[in-house]
Amino acid sequence: MAQKLELLPAVDVRGGRAVRLVHGESGTETSYGSPLEAALTWQRAGAEWLHLVDLDAAFGTGDNRELVAEVAGAMDLKVELSGGIRDDASLAAALATGCTRVNLGTAALETPEWVAEVIAEHGEKIAVGLDVRGTTLRGRGWTRDGGDLYETLARLDSEGCARYVVTDIAKDGTLQGPNLGLLRDVCAATDRPVVASGGVSSLDDLRALAGLVPLGVEGAIVGKALYAEAFTLEEALEAVSR
């Protein structure tokens, strides 16, 4: 039986609040209140995963480390933690939350030797976020160019990276649908599982992503669509359950 698509509802934290951004751009925030309440809402709705992002740490405008640790610690589900994890101290703090895995972004572009080391040391606990405009990677909270997607993917594959979280920044927070072509291309370029992120707007988008599971898409992060109540998480889980 084909594996079902995993769903990862997102809680992005900025200034202590759960927010959504458009194209990941600082200053486009819509606030949705308490991150803990949001996370508990997704957990109560049956989520198996939470995608938890410290946006301040990603942008270099401070951090929400204690709050993120509180949210991660309150969860019974699996947590993928992202945002500003770039060195031994931030990685240790992230892993100490008890999260299931962390998502490295900027570090994979700027300190590849360190990333190779932590992949070798932590294996499945490390995913790399490939955040792209076209086929150009972006780091530092998606504000700086960081090289070619496929060259970086080949390097990370050779270093044993366990999985990738692939975001088309042009789609993120826009409710315009995921970039299925990009996901197909990435899946064709790697045998590692891919988590799709950005742009999900409808249950049909989720069904389309579920159709890519045989190609290597393992999961889908869903943010804005849940906060905008385009559908409920229960409906989303049902839509990808078969």
Ligand SMILES: O=C(O)c1ccccc1NCC(=O)[C@H](O)[C@H](O)COP(=O)(O)O
């Ligand atoms: O994940 C990061 O490190 C990050 C850094 C800078 C800006 C945004 C960042 N993440 C955003 C997300 O992970 C979104 O929650 C996710 O792509 C959901 O997108 P959508 O469903 O389109 O709201």
